[in-house]
Every structure is written in structure tokens, then in C-alpha cells.
Amino acid sequence: MPTQTLYRLAGWAGAISAAILLLNSARRGALIPDDLAFTHALAPLAEAFGLFLITGLYLADRQRSGTLGAVGYTLNFLGMAGLLGVEYILNLVFPELTKAQITSLVGGLTGVMFTASSIVFLAGAVVFGAALWRAGQAPRGAVAAYVLGATPVALRGVLPTATFPPGLLVMAVGVACLGITLIKRAPRLGLPAAGTVAPAGSARPAVRLP
Numbered sequence: 001m002p003t004q005t006l007y008r009l010a011g012w013a014g015a016i017s018a019a020i021l022l023l024n025s026a027r028r029g030a031l032i033p034d035d036l037a038f039t040h041a042l043a044p045l046a047e048a049f050g051l052f053l054i055t056g057l058y059l060a061d062r063q064r065s066g067t068l069g070a071v072g073y074t075l076n077f078l079g080m081a082g083l084l085g086v087e088y089i090l091n092l093v094f095p096e097l098t099k100a101q102i103t104s105l106v107g108g109l110t111g112v113m114f115t116a117s118s119i120v121f122l123a124g125a126v127v128f129g130a131a132l133w134r135a136g137q138a139p140r141g142a143v144a145a146y147v148l149g150a151t152p153v154a155l156r157g158v159l160p161t162a163t164f165p166p167g168l169l170v171m172a173v174g175v176a177c178l179g180i181t182l183i184k185r186a187p188r189l190g191l192p193a194a195g196t197v198a199p200a201g202s203a204r205p206a207v208r209l210p
Contacts, residue, residue, distance in 0.1 A: 007186040010056025014179020017049035021172035029165035040091040047084035051077060053175065056182050057132065060189050064135035072128030079121025079154075086114050115157070122154035138181055145174030 020042055026032045027039050058065070058073040065072070089110070094102050105111070129147035132138045149171025152163040 004186040004189060007056050007060060007189045008183050010052050011179045011181070011183035011186060013049040013056075014053035014175050014182065017046050017053060018172045018176035018179060020046040020049070021168050021175060025165045025168035025172060028168065040095065043091045044084055044087035047080050047087060050080055050175065051084070053179055053182070054080065054128065057138065057178060058128075060182065060185065061132065061135040061137050064137065065131035068127065068134065069131035072124060072126075072131045074124070075120055076124030076128040079117060079119075079124040082113070082117025083121050083153075086117055118154040118157070122150060125150035125154070137185070139177055142174045142177030142181065145170050146178060147174075149174055 023032075023039060024043050024046060027034050027043075032039070054073060054076050058069060062069055097105075106114070125147050129143050132143045133140055149167050149169070152159050152167030153171060156164050156167075
């Protein structure tokens with residue numbers, strides 16, 4: 001599959017993630033019913049598609065972002081993967097349990113892992129956002145929106161509940177802009193680097209000219 005196609009798919013994954021984040025924001029803000037099985041099933045997919053987006057963003061700017069980008073991407077990936085599990089449990093497991101069972105789980109190892117995932121995600125969002133900002137290829141407003149939105153999302157257990165839906169909304173805007181930008185950049189990202197030439201009629205990597 002051509003490289004530019006992979007970047008384009010990562011960008012579309014970001015757009016889908018943003019749409020689900022908007023849906024989650026509306027649900028958490030009581031704009032739509034919160035008791036629909038369909039919306040609960042969709043909720044964890046925001047993180048699932050988000051993993052593809054941040055991977056595409058990192059690969060697109062890995063040379064410019066350097067070590068900071070690698071560290072930020074790793075933390076952000078691990079944290080987002082952890083939140084994928086958290087959202088799965090919150091939306092598809094907890095609704096089937098009693099309040100006493102939920103309290104018992106949150107008070108034990110499950111609660112510890114929830115907190116750890118949130119901390120890693122927030123650290124990753126901040127560091128990865130700093131790397132994207134420094135690389136200068138992604139819109140800085142979108143990067144700022146992603147990081148700002150990630151803060152109340154990660155700290156949902158600490159900050160007032162009212163901050164969670166707006167956080168999802170701001171994060172959705174940032175994710176959507178980052179995804180659209182990656183889609184637009186995809187054709188250029190698939191081209192050989194300056195000073196290289198790809199062998200005619202070959203799928204082999206480009207060879208750097210002396």
C-alpha cells in the first residue's frame with residue numbers, strides 16, 4: 001500500500017475519532033440520551049481510532065520532533081491504549097454491575113489502573129503536543145486544542161464533572177484539525193526526500209544521491 005495512502009487513512013481515523021468525541025461530549029452533556037447501547041458501544045472507538053492518528057502524526061514528523069517526539073508518542077500511545085480499556089469498562093461493563101460492585105472495583109486495583117492510565121495519557125498528550133508544536137508542521141491551534149482538551153479528560157476524577165463535556169468538545173476540534181491536516185499532507189509525505197531518487201518501475205525505497 002502506498003505510503004501516502006497510509007497517512008491518509010490515519011488522517012481519516014482522526015476525523016472518525018473526532019466525530020465520536022463529539023458524540024461523547026453531547027452524551028455526557030445531556031444533549032442526547034445517555035442510556036443508548038449504541039452510543040455506549042461507540043464511545044471506546046474514539047481512542048481506538050485516535051491511536052492510528054497519533055501514529056500517523058508521529059511518523060510524519062519523527063525526524064523533526066526527535067527524541068521528544070518519540071517519548072511523547074510512546075507515552076501518548078500507552079496512555080490512550082489504557083483509556084481505551086477504561087472506556088470499554090465504563091461503557092460496556094459497569095452498566096451491567098450493581099453500584100456496590102462498581103464501588104468495590106474502583107476502590108481496588110481497577111481504580112489504580114484507571115488513575116495510572118489517565119496520568120500516562122496526560123503526560124503523553126503534553127509531551128507529544130510539545131513535540132508537534134516544535135516540529136511546526138501541524139497547526140499549532142489544533143495542537144493546543146488537543147492538549148487543552150486532554151487535560152479535563154484525563155483528570156475527570158479530580159476536576160468538576162462539568163469540565164468533562166467541554167474538554168471532549170475542545171479535544172474533538174483539535175483531533176479533527178490534526179486529522180484533516182494529515183490528509184492534506186499525505187501526498188507530500190509519500191514523496192521521496194530531497195536528494196533521493198526512486199528506481200523507475202520499482203517499489204524499492206528511494207536511494208540517496210551522492
